[in-house]
Amino acid sequence: MSDTPAGVVDLLGVLAYAELTAFLRLAEDAATLAPSLNDRAALSGLAVAEYAHFRLLRDRLSWLGADPEEAMAPFVSSLDDWHAQTRPGDWLEALVKAYVGTGIAGDFYREAARHVDPETRKLVHEVLAEEVRSEFVVERVRAALAENPQLTGRLALWARRMVGEALSQGHRMAAARPDLALLLVSAASATPSPEPDAETGPAAGREGPPVRGLDSDLVEIGRLFARLTEEHGKRMAALGLVPGP
Structure with a gap:
């Protein structure tokens, strides 16, 4: 409702626009x-599923009292730029983008959803389910590589370029939307960290959370993006592509 945290609206807004554009791009590629x-x-079946996910997110935003178009608007430029910079040149590039590019974006949204309310978190995980997409893409790409192993280098380079663009857009998005960035910082800092010292946290025996600053938050976001990159490596391995160094 009106007291919904801005970060939740941002998360649902960016995810809604991501699902809408995924529908449009997959339908075009098909x-x-x-x-x-x-x-x-x-x-086309995958595209239909993406549109169904978009409708779930749009309806959730409306139920929360947010205007879906206004919630999506801040993310249109970033997501459109990413799609423009990663337009596939052929069928196999389209498949790798649908699996690897969309996958790392999904990891980004799942990280942000770790510290939202349970209903929103459940919805985010529901719309980001990858099983059907993974089976379809992995089967097609592996079959193509078995027939022509020389495709491996080109597709691996394509995937690395795509993910580099996605991480760059993610950094800019987090910088532009502080409420969304706060969710990411919360997710990043949920992992164990060293005991605070006199400069980074409370004195020994004093109650309260560590003192955080901009530099600390940026470090945590950097670690988060490192985890996203690690998940990217797992998807590359599933496809039979060789991850970059």
């Missing part, structure tokens, strides 16, 4: 890049 009718139908 129509223009799919090599067979079966592939076109399968990718």
Whole structure:
């Protein structure tokens, strides 16, 4: 309702626009890049699922008393830029983007959802489920690599470029939306950290949380992005691609 934290509205807004654009891009790729009718139908099915996710998020925003269009608006430029900079040139690039690019974005949103209310967290995990997408993409990409192993280097380079763009956009988004960044900092700082000293935390025996500052928050966000990169490596391995150094 009106007392919904701004960070929750930001999270649902960015995720809603991400799902809407995923629907549009997957539908376009299905129509223009799919090599067979079966592939076109399968990718179109994924696109339909993305639109269903968008509707769930839109309805949740409305129920919370937020205007869905206003909630999505701050993220249009960043997400549109990412899609423009990572437009696939062929079918296999489209598949890798659907799995790797969307996957690392999903990791970003899941991290932010660790410190929101249970209903919102459940919805975020529901719309980011990857099982069907993963099975479809991994099967197609692995089959293509088995037929032509020389594709590995090109697709691995494509995936690294995509993720680099995604992390760059994520950094800018966090800097521009402090309430969303606060969710990410909270998620990052949930991992164990060294005992505070005289400069970074309370004195021995004094109650209260460690004193945090901008530098500390940026360090924690850096660690969070390192975890996202690690998950990217796991997806690369699932596809049969060789992660970069």
